[in-house]
Amino acid sequence: MTTIGIIGSGNIGSNVARAAVDHGFEVVISNSRGAQSLDDLVKELGDAAKAGSVEEAISAGELVLVAIPLGSIGNLPVAAFEDKVVMDANNYYPQRDGRIAELDSNESTTSELLQRHLPHSHVVKAFNNIPAKDIPKDGLPAGEENRRALPIAGNDHASKIKVAEFLDVLGYDVLDLGPLSESWRVERDTPAYVKRTTLDELKELTQDVERVQQT
Numbered sequence: 700m701t702t703i704g705i706i707g708s709g710n711i712g713s714n715v716a717r718a719a720v721d722h723g724f725e726v727v728i729s730n731s732r733g734a735q736s737l738d739d740l741v742k743e744l745g746d747a748a749k750a751g752s753v754e755e756a757i758s759a760g761e762l763v764l765v766a767i768p769l770g771s772i773g774n775l776p777v778a779a780f781e782d783k784v785v786m787d788a789n790n791y792y793p794q795r796d797g798r799i800a801e802l803d804s805n806e807s808t809t810s811e812l813l814q815r816h817l818p819h820s821h822v823v824k825a826f827n828n829i830p831a832k833d834i835p836k837d838g839l840p841a842g843e844e845n846r847r848a849l850p851i852a853g854n855d856h857a858s859k860i861k862v863a864e865f866l867d868v869l870g871y872d873v874l875d876l877g878p879l880s881e882s883w884r885v886e887r888d889t890p891a892y893v894k895r896t897t898l899d900e901l902k903e904l905t906q907d908v909e910r911v912q913q914t
């Protein structure tokens with residue numbers, strides 16, 4: 700059974716965990732306060748879920764989700780992520796994360812910053828474009844009319860395929876935006892941002908989009 704390692708047990712981390720166990724995955728979930736703070740969540744998630752340290756979640760995960768505020772990614776342990784496929788849910792909120800010059804100037808993307816911090820992992824942007832509470836309830840079987848589509852971006856093709864397969868099992872069509880440098884197309888203040896779209900609608904909203912200055 701595939702195990703999903705989850706860093707962050709807040710809105711995104713807990714809801715990806717719910718969707719994952721509902722679809723037959725095991726999860727090891729972690730946060731900044733330690734495993735004992737996750738007793739209630741793990742009880743709710745059932746036998747397929749365990750709480751662990753950040754290192755334990757990374758080590759257990761065939762896919763590892765990073766679902767912590769962008770301003771905290773510098774605290775992630777670099778060596779533990781070697782060769783891991785990392786799903787990055789981050790978005791940039793300066794009021795929360797502090798101002799980041801490379802994002803303000805559009806020289807980089809949030810996922811490129813994570814990839815730079817974790818140079819030996821394969822970062823794939825995922826889950827940044829859906830409100831957390833929708834994740835366990837919006838999935839539909841493949842082929843259903845009106846199936847929701849989620850975007851991904853990444854520099855490693857094989858890793859993107861693994862993430863796309865995971866999203867498909869959770870009930871989502873997938874649009875590959877290209878490399879991490881293109882992930883701005885679904886970041887904050889873009890037309891597609893957290894909008895419920897089908898694959899065709901998502902393609903249209905992300906194609907001729909203007910990259911605005913971050914405010």
Ligand SMILES: NC(=O)c1ccc[n+]([C@@H]2O[C@H](COP(=O)([O-])OP(=O)(O)OC[C@H]3O[C@@H](n4cnc5c(N)ncnc54)[C@H](OP(=O)(O)O)[C@@H]3O)[C@@H](O)[C@H]2O)c1
Pocket residue numbers: 706707708709710711712729730731732733753766767768769771774775788789790791792826827828829830831832
């Ligand atoms: N909320 C949404 O609907 C949504 C949608 C798309 C994307 N996003 C993006 O996804 C990211 C996470 O958002 P969220 O709403 O899930 O945040 P959140 O509810 O505030 O949860 C953040 C989690 O990160 C943990 N954390 C913080 N620093 C950590 C560290 N160094 N090591 C391990 N765990 C750490 C916190 O641990 P403690 O619990 O111990 O404090 C908490 O569990 C953000 O970039 C956000 O913008 C959010």
